């Protein structure tokens with residue numbers, strides 16, 4: 001299958017990696033060459049780690065990389081069987097991309113979107129003649145490790161498209177779940193407001209980021225605490241999701257915490273910028289022990 005992934009960032013690179021490992025040819029498209037290269041570096045790092053741990057051979061790694069094409073030209077999506085849209089969590093950008101893809105992609109190409117919380121139906125309106133081919137395929141972070149994919153039907157998604165996407169996700173070794181469209185789908189409607197609450201607990205001076213996470217890990221059985229998970233997701237994404245939950249439902253319980261907004265304005269986006277509620281050894285670096293956020 002020819003797969004094209006749009007967006008070589010945090011999620012897109014790892015989603016490309018998942019398809020490569022399953023033997024598909026992947027074209028990874030971003031807006032700048034350096035972003036494409038950054039994505040490729042992360043894929044190479046993961047694969048090399050796999051070889052080191054004996055999970056794959058050097059030949060298998062080489063075969064994956066030989067199947068990867070980088071591009072900054074949308075036309076290179078021509079001939080795709082499956083497209084994954086993994087660009088920024090902004091409706092305007094996602095719609096603009098799909099509008100252009102309409103004249104590039106073959107008629108039967110399925111368009112999966114990795115949106116965290118936006119309406120699949122609204123995204124599909126960008127391609128009115130093939131809105132039945134648009135489906136949510138919501139991978140989780142880090143996408144090469146996390147098993148879940150929420151396969152989400154918009155109001156116009158056909159049963160055939162849904163079933164194909166569901167089967168493709170299962171063939172990648174993922175655990176797909178069937179979801180009907182709703183803001184935040186299943187996981188993010190529960191998870192992101194929980195992180196927002198953890199931010200409020202920190203902002204109220206009740207506990208440090210480390211202690212909040214330790215409490216939730218040891219008292220609520222979480223593998224990764226809410227603030228560390230929030231750093232991993234990226235605070236720009238967390239804020240976009242809270243905004244979507246708030247505006248879609250009108251329910252004040254989804255109000256984004258002011259500290260979350262401040263973090264985004266400061267560029268403290270978490271692991272991807274090297275600073276969030278914890279500090280990291282540079283962008284995408286290792287956590288620096290004792291590096292809790294100390295400002296409010």
Ligand SMILES: NC(=O)c1ccc[n+]([C@@H]2O[C@H](COP(=O)([O-])OP(=O)(O)OC[C@H]3O[C@@H](n4cnc5c(N)ncnc54)[C@H](O)[C@@H]3O)[C@@H](O)[C@H]2O)c1
Nearest residue numbers: 007008009010011012030031086087088089115116141233
């Ligand atoms: N971060 C998470 O934990 C997470 C989890 C699940 C889903 N998502 C969703 O995945 C999507 C991407 O999130 P991310 O965390 O990878 O963001 P990111 O900021 O790390 O990466 C986004 C990439 O998209 C590129 N981009 C922007 N416009 C583009 C365009 N028109 N064409 C091609 N590339 C373009 C950017 O240059 C950037 O490299 C969002 O919709 C987000 O909500 C994120």
